[in-house]
Amino acid sequence: MGAVMTEVVKLFPSLNIDGVFYLFAGLCLICLVFVYFFCPETKGIMLEDIEALFNKDKTAKSPEFVEIKSPVNQAALELNNSSFMKEIDTQVSIMELEAALKADALAAFSRALEQTLGSAGPSRGKVILAVDASQLAIFELLAYGSGGSDWYEKLGVSRLxxxxxxxxxxxxxxxxxxxxKDPQANQEQGQDVAVVAPPLPTVAKRLADALRPLELVPTRRCAVLWLPAATSDVTLEMERQGVAGFVRQANLALGLIPVDRGVAALCHDSVFGELYVKGDSRALTDVVRSVLAVEKHTGRRILDVTCHGFFAQRVKKMLELAHRQQQKIKMSRTAGTQPEEADVATVMDKxxxxxxxxxxxxxxxxxxxYEGLLDALVGVNHGVVTYEKEEEADEAAGRGSTSSTKEPEPTPTTTTQKVVLNHLDALFDEIRDVNFNLVSNQLVEVAKDLATEVRGSSAGSNADLPKDSQAAFQKVKALLAKAPHLVKKKxxxxxxxxxxxxxxxxSTQLALRGCVETEMTIMSAGPSASSSAAKDVDRFLGEAILREPPLNLYDVIKLLCLCSLVRGGLKPDTLAWYRQQLCHTYGHQILPLLVQLEKMDLLSVENRFDFPKMRKQLLLMRGALDDEDTRHPSDIHFMFPYTGYAPMSIRLLQESLGMKYKTLAKDPTSSLLSLGSGNGNNSSSHHSMSAETSSSLDNANSGKRTNVLVYYVGGVTVAELTAFRFLNQKQS
Structure with missing residues (x-):
């Protein structure tokens, strides 16, 4: 994640009214990219904006780039957001769609460099590519599987x-x-500079100050690629700093980027904040553009659209306008013009x-x-995890002196490791959805199997080779072929x-156990604020705020918002007391955050989220599970085994697709804290759910399997992606 939620306290010294986005967008795995086509003065949908999505004759409004000085851009927040694509029926052909989307992103980046610095070649020279740390994972993911450093070398990039x-x-x-600051030194250095930056006025000023010495060095060109697009504030700031003339600028709209099997993401940092904090819905334009990109590759429109939420309805209306504009353009083409053909075999039905x-x-x-806690505690950004690895003792000793003189023991050292975690990592794909309490034992078994496999290979290599030279060659060849697999697995x-x-x-530092137990109590108490369980929650939160040191601010805010949503709001006196104590403990600078949370109905006296009704209607509470029961789940609540909560967005999807999940066990609210409650009923209905789900999708299409594109506007959680994988497994 671009801004990890557990580090939110560091942001509060300069927190403004938009700070809430750091809290609730951080759970999302991947950032979204959005390019704006609306005028700053307009909040509604404009037909000319829809036309710009298709009009390829006007280069100023091409899908990839918008001119920097265009008045249609506006300032963005610096937050994480994400959008994910997940199929209900996973097919091999989806890989073609993922490859096509990635090719679009690679081509967009290549065009941006060419637009600003010229074509790669001897005339351009080498380029230093600097990427903001929050966006670096995007480029690591693009290079991953595309040639790595060779891909950058072809583009003329010498350093990243x-x-x-x-x-x-x-x-x-x-x-x-x-x-x-010495022009002569800059002249001798000679390499061009390209910077990929988020569209923020403060970033524009910092870049202007850093690049200003290159104004008098014609041999060193410099460019700024705004990801996803420059805003009016950024453009004005660059002009105010006097660098707009020699710093070349371009918008970098990368589009959808595949990050996992059947999962793609748009890269942008501010959609959640623009929609829910600022109330600026212009970012929905790029949501529509991303759907149109999928339709372009599949060669077929998606006419069956289901929406859940206000902004989802807006997306549907804009998509309908876009389809009508597509039809007009198609009718206006000359008779000899051939329509574009699909380049992938996959078709999205819904x-x-x-x-x-x-x-x-x-x-x-x-x-x-495992994956859920990894994202929540360590942080996952576009599937890339960064952590500090301690050097093994034998490695440190091996590099030490070999003399007999006794030397002091070397101090432990750490190195920064970056790992791409997705379905290509076979071990991660095996353990990602396993309950964390069971992961350690599973890794031990994997280690034992690996040791046995290595010993077997070693024994085979030491055995007498056959006398026949051809047989000996085949034996050695088989051993060498197995070696890379063992190294990769190790x-x-x-x-x-x-x-x-x-x-x-x-988990020990952040008091994870206490927070999870409090979540269990909140969900079990339900809307009642006067029950003993609710009083226990209030007591825990009060102690967590007033103790020394206090609980992490993010955890406190998260639990308070959970209380507010489940109870239908907090009592005025209770809310006022919490606000006062939070300001005393964490500082008055969090007041704008608390005000914004109230506006969003997340921490307020009353809210529109009717949890009791939704719990019964969508069967959200399924009963707690013990750790072993999560090995063979029967429903989508196994990601939250101790609360028994089934993600509501997945239930809404099941409703849309006619999945008859209600044939499972009833809501066991009376025994939520009893481990294993409801487990027997869940297990007995394991096969019925799979059969009914599959038949409902097949019958609706006369026996044909249905491919479903699920689009989250504002972010998706790891738990929801886990539920999608569970449903896909049931379908197969």
């Missing part, structure tokens, strides 16, 4: 740097970019658009699966052992 554009100073940035705030509970509850096991250890350390 991670820079702190939102917090660092200009002098530090100049040192990283090899920019000197689109389900879900607003993030339709299911706020999934953002607030703690998933207990490396993956080492990474996950380190990550499990890191999760254990952080």
């Amino acid at each position: 740097l991670s820079v702190q554009l939102q917090s660092g100073d200009a002098a530090q940035l100049q040192r990283q970019l090899d920019v000197s 689109l389900v658009v879900i607003d993030r705030m339709e299911d706020p509970l999934s953002m607030l509850l703690t998933p207990m699966a 490396r993956s096991l080492a990474h996950h052992l380190q990550l499990v250890q890191r999760i254990r350390e952080l």
Whole structure:
């Protein structure tokens, strides 16, 4: 995640009214990219904006780039957001669609570099590519599987740097970019500079200060690629700083980027904040553009669209306008023009658009699966995990002196490790949805199997080789073919052992157990604020705020919002007391955050989220499970085994697709805290759910399997993605 939720306290010294986005967008795995086509003065849908999505004759409004000085851009927040695509019926052909989407992103980046610095070649020279740290994972993911450093080499990029554009100073940035105040030194350095930056006025000023010495150096060109697009504030700031003339600028709209099997994401940091904090819905334009990109590759419109939420309805209306405009363009083409053909075999039969705030509970509850805790505690950004790895003792000793003189023991050292975690990591794909309490034992079994496999290979290599030279060659060839697999498996096991250890350390530091137990109590108490369970929750929260040191602010806010949503709001006196104590403990600078949470109905006296009604209507509470029961789940609540909560957004999807989940056990609210309650009923209906779900989708299409595109506007949680994988497994 671009801004990890557990580090939200660091943001509060400069917190403004938009700070709430740091709290509730951080649960999302991946950022969204949005380019704006609306005028700043307009909030509604404009037909000319829809036309711009298709009019390829007007280069100023091409899908990839919008001119920097266009008045249609506006300032963005610096937050995480995400949008994910997940199929109900996974097919091999989906890989073609993922490859096509990734090719679009690679082509967009190549065009942006060419637009600003010219074509790659001897005339352009080498380029230093600096990427803001919050966006670096995007480019690591693009290079992953595309040739890595060779891909950058073809583009003429000599170095890829991670820079702190939102917090660092200009002098530090100049040192990283090899920019000197001496014109002669800059002349001798000779490499062009390209910076990928978020569209923020503060970033624009910092870049202007850092790049200004290059104004008098014609041999060193510099460019800024705004990801996803420059805003009017950014454009004005660049002009105010006097660098708009020599710093070349372009918008970098990468589109959908595949990050996992059947999962793609748009790369942008501010959609949640724009929609739910600022009330600016212009970002929905790019949501529609991303859907149109999928339709373009599949060669067929998605006419069956289901919406859940206000912004989802807006997306549907805009998509209908876009389809009508497509039809007009098609009719206006000359007779000799051939229509574009589909380049993938996959066809999407249905689109389900879900607003993030339709299911706020999934953002607030703690998933207990391995991947869920990894995201919540360590942080996952576009599937990339960064952690500090301790060097093994034997490695440190091996590099030490070999003399007999006794030397002091070396101090433990750590190295920063980056790992891409997705379905290509076989071990991660095996353990990602496993309850964290069971992961350690599973990794031990994997280690034993690996040791046995290595010993077997070693024994085979030491055995007498056949006398026949051809047989000996085949024997050695088989051993060598097996070696890369063993090395890869060992490396993956080492990474996950380190990550499990890191999760254990952080769970102790952040009082994870107490928070999860409080979540259980809140969900079991329900809307009653006068029950003994509710009083226990209030007592825990009061102690957590007033103790020394206090509980992490994010955890306190999360539990308070959960209380407010489940109870239908907090009593005025209770809310006022919490506000007072929070300000005393964490500082008055969090007041804007509390005000914004109230406006969003997350922490208020009353809210529109009718939890008792939704719980019964969608069967949200399924009963607690013990750890072993999560090995063979029968419903989608196994990610929250101790609360028994089934993600509401997935229930809404099941309703849309006619999945008859209500044939399962009834809501066991009276025994939520009893481990294993409801487990027998769940197990007995395991096969009926799979059969009814499959038949409902098949019968609706006369026996043909249905491909469903699910689009989250404002972010998706790991628990929801886990539920999608569970449903896909049931379908197969």
